[in-house]
Amino acid sequence: MRFKDVFAIIGPVMVGPSSSHTAGAARLGRAARQLLGDVPERAVVTLYGSFAETFAGHGTDLAIVGGLLDFAADDGRIPSAFAEAEQAGMGVTIRRGAGTKPHPNYAEIEAARGVRTVSVGGASVGGGTIEIHEINGFKAGCSGHYPAIAVTHADRVGVLAAIAQAIGGAGLNIGYLQTGRQGRGGAALTVAECDRMPDEALLAAIASLPHVAEAAVIHLN
Numbered sequence: 001m002r003f004k005d006v007f008a009i010i011g012p013v014m015v016g017p018s019s020s021h022t023a024g025a026a027r028l029g030r031a032a033r034q035l036l037g038d039v040p041e042r043a044v045v046t047l048y049g050s051f052a053e054t055f056a057g058h059g060t061d062l063a064i065v066g067g068l069l070d071f072a073a074d075d076g077r078i079p080s081a082f083a084e085a086e087q088a089g090m091g092v093t094i095r096r097g098a099g100t101k102p103h104p105n106y107a108e109i110e111a112a113r114g115v116r117t118v119s120v121g122g123a124s125v126g127g128g129t130i131e132i133h134e135i136n137g138f139k140a141g142c143s144g145h146y147p148a149i150a151v152t153h154a155d156r157v158g159v160l161a162a163i164a165q166a167i168g169g170a171g172l173n174i175g176y177l178q179t180g181r182q183g184r185g186g187a188a189l190t191v192a193e194c195d196r197m198p199d200e201a202l203l204a205a206i207a208s209l210p211h212v213a214e215a216a217v218i219h220l221n
Helices: 008-010 019-036 047-060 060-068 078-088 160-171 201-207
Strands: 044-050 091-096 106-113 116-126 129-135 148-155 174-181 188-193 212-218
Touching: 019 044, 019 060, 019 091, 019 106, 019 116, 019 129, 044 047, 044 060, 047 060, 047 106, 060 078, 060 091, 060 106, 060 116, 078 091, 148 160, 148 201, 160 174, 160 188
Parallel strands: 044 091
Antiparallel strands: 044 106, 106 116, 116 129, 148 188, 148 212, 174 188
């Protein structure tokens, strides 16, 4: 069982009206932005469940767009997020999705710049806390409480061990690790939550490992 930290229980500092529908939503948007590594040129946000039913009244769409612009949950620009997005050259499509997801407050966010596209699927589970369930189509995610290294790689013997060794060699402790793969021997994505923020040297070292395509960080706190 994974526990929320005390700040999530008390509640986040945020632009209202709802920690679930705005603070958590902003963090989901920021996760996609950080994976992309830059301001998206275009984004498609698909909302499910309660998000889809009430997003206009709760500002969920504004919060996610604000997150895509790298606004924190307490950023005063969130109410004008669409105008800010237009000024930044980011086109946004908001749509309602159908079907059952792991949580009623669920969003799928696809963000692109040039030929590069990333996607995040996740839930806002209360108190501004999120759970990321899917990254770039892989069933692997993180809690958002701690810095998480997302590594895209081939499913080969020894790759996970090499990633863990690189992280440990940099003096970081792995608190949680999850791997999703498309099939035996195919593409895979591993997410490692660490106790502190990795530096650029570690990311470069992981990206240079055999069978690794890239490494990115999600750091929301």
